[in-house]
Amino acid sequence: MIQLDHVTYAYPGQGARPVFQSFSWEAGRGDAWAVLGPSGCGKTTLLYLLAGLRAPQSGSVLIDGQALSRPRPQTGLILQEYGLLPWATVRQNAELGLQIRGFYGPDGTHAPREPHLKVGGDQVSAWLKRLGLAGLAGQFPQQLSGGQRQRTAIARTLVLHPDLLLMDEPFSSLDAPTREALQALTLELCAEHNLTLVIVTHAIEEAVVLGKKILLLGHPPNREALVLENPLAGQPGFRDTAQYLDVCRELRGRLEER
Amino acid sequence: MKPRETRLRDLLLAALAVVALWQIAAWAVGRPVLPGPVAVARAFWFELGRGSLAVHLLASLWRVAASTFLAILLAVPAGLVLGQSARLNRFFAPVVYLLYPIPKVVLVSVLLLLFGTGDLAKILLIFLVLFFQILVLVRDQAASLRPELIHSVRSLGAGRRALFRYVFLPASLPAILTALRQSVGTSVAVLYVAESFATQRGLGYYISLNGSTLFNYPAMYAGILAMSLMGLGLYFGVDWLERRLAPWLYVN
Numbered sequence: 001m002i003q004l005d006h007v008t009y010a011y012p013g014q015g016a017r018p019v020f021q022s023f024s025w026e027a028g029r030g031d032a033w034a035v036l037g038p039s040g041c042g043k044t045t046l047l048y049l050l051a052g053l054r055a056p057q058s059g060s061v062l063i064d065g066q067a068l069s070r071p072r073p074q075t076g077l078i079l080q081e082y083g084l085l086p087w088a089t090v091r092q093n094a095e096l097g098l099q100i101r102g103f104y105g106p107d108g109t110h111a112p113r114e115p116h117l118k119v120g121g122d123q124v125s126a127w128l129k130r131l132g133l134a135g136l137a138g139q140f141p142q143q144l145s146g147g148q149r150q151r152t153a154i155a156r157t158l159v160l161h162p163d164l165l166l167m168d169e170p171f172s173s174l175d176a177p178t179r180e181a182l183q184a185l186t187l188e189l190c191a192e193h194n195l196t197l198v199i200v201t202h203a204i205e206e207a208v209v210l211g212k213k214i215l216l217l218g219h220p221p222n223r224e225a226l227v228l229e230n231p232l233a234g235q236p237g238f239r240d241t242a243q244y245l246d247v248c249r250e251l252r253g254r255l256e257e258r
Numbered sequence: 259m260k261p262r263e264t265r266l267r268d269l270l271l272a273a274l275a276v277v278a279l280w281q282i283a284a285w286a287v288g289r290p291v292l293p294g295p296v297a298v299a300r301a302f303w304f305e306l307g308r309g310s311l312a313v314h315l316l317a318s319l320w321r322v323a324a325s326t327f328l329a330i331l332l333a334v335p336a337g338l339v340l341g342q343s344a345r346l347n348r349f350f351a352p353v354v355y356l357l358y359p360i361p362k363v364v365l366v367s368v369l370l371l372l373f374g375t376g377d378l379a380k381i382l383l384i385f386l387v388l389f390f391q392i393l394v395l396v397r398d399q400a401a402s403l404r405p406e407l408i409h410s411v412r413s414l415g416a417g418r419r420a421l422f423r424y425v426f427l428p429a430s431l432p433a434i435l436t437a438l439r440q441s442v443g444t445s446v447a448v449l450y451v452a453e454s455f456a457t458q459r460g461l462g463y464y465i466s467l468n469g470s471t472l473f474n475y476p477a478m479y480a481g482i483l484a485m486s487l488m489g490l491g492l493y494f495g496v497d498w499l500e501r502r503l504a505p506w507l508y509v510n
Binding site for chain 1: 404406407409410411412413414415416417419420423424425428429431504505506509
């Protein structure tokens with residue numbers, strides 16, 4: 001599904017030190033990955049590379065065998081905050097992707113070539129209902145709680161039937177119960193729609209709950225992909241087991257080493 | 259935001275206070291140059307009914323409306339382009355900074371020479387004032403959009419055109435309305451200057467004719483009243499537009 005082949009990426013004007021240097025990594029279809037590392041390690045950069053919002057200086061990013069040159073219509077991206085249009089209601093925000101697809105038509109660049117989705121259909125209503133937003137459809141983002149806002153962002157993404165879901169610290173500004181509920185929801189939706197998930201986080205606990213595989217990044221430049229298997233992630237009650245604590249402890253140790 | 263009835267009541271109270279102060283000042287001055295509100299109200303009705311004040315009012319309103327429309331039409335796209343392209347803005351920002359503070363009113367004789375004594379010169383003068391105000395506000399608004407928002411919308415498939423349509427344009431709407439509200443006062447003031455020269459129509463002409471040629475002071479104040487009411491009407495018009503076009507500014 002995802003192949004990073006000897007990717008080198010440096011931000012312009014930051015001297016010679018790249019964030020990634022000849023970095024290779026692979027993720028399979030349906031995998032649930034968590035990307036963990038301290039701030040400034042390049043987690044978000046990795047996500048933007050996968051989203052096609054940044055291009056590597058050398059090496060290639062392949063998704064489904066295709067080299068990325070721009071955002072891919074089947075990839076969904078959910079950011080920590082500020083991803084919703086403040087001037088649009090929940091429903092209008094959820095419809096935005098469909099609007100944009102309607103704007104370009106099925107051109108294969110901005111939208112998939114097969115036009116199976118239309119604005120004003122029932123699928124937006126169905127997603128709003130599924131995510132508990134039906135009663136809030138007419139509200140503006142500033143009237144919502146943080147959790148409701150992220151649900152809206154999820155609805156907006158999933159209504160487009162993505163096969164790859166990229167999330168950048170999506171739950172880190174939420175309170176603990178809301179965060180845990182949305183983590184459970186994410187797992188449920190990924191399983192249901194066979195989504196490949198890459199979630200970036202700085203929270204060890206979140207990485208262990210969501211990532212069946214955990215990619216550890218350290219201080220740049222990142223040269224090698226350090227991967228930890230966490231096969232029990234996503235199982236109900238995993239958070240309360242001894243294995244969960246073991247994985248957390250191991251990750252904490254590895255992060256300190258890096 | 260106060261409910262509409264309270265705002266209306268406050269406005270009426272304020273109007274009453276202004277009228278009372280005006281009457282007191284008129285009594286204190288006691289000369290024809292400052293007639294009382296009753297005399298002016300009578301002159302206002304008379305001039306409006308006789309037709310000439312209404313014609314001048316319409317002429318002025320047309321000039322303000324045309325220049326505002328033109329300013330929005332040109333300044334909004336320019337502001338949007340500068341706001342979303344840091345490179346273009348680096349190039350044009352110094353130009354804007356040089357031209358923005360020039361009081362455009364000083365150009366009145368130049369414009370009259372270049373564009374004649376018709377409506378065009380007057381419309382261009384008001385346009386110049388509004389253009390820079392709208393340009394700067396829209397540009398700053400577009401530039402202040404959070405990169406996260408742009409990234410999110412791009413990830414939904416939006417290219418440059420869709421970003422303009424779904425992000426930059428709606429985001430600049432409050433800036434356009436703010437610029438309009440701020441410029442109502444300015445455009446009416448500039449209107450007066452523009453219409454004091456080389457014209458026979460418009461409230462500016464009407465005021466200066468009655469004030470300094472005919473010495474018909476009640477009629478002159480009737481003209482001032484008409485100009486203020488026009489400004490107030492435009493101000494409320496912008497308010498109304500904002501409520502209709504930007505409802506998210508009024509929640510919570």
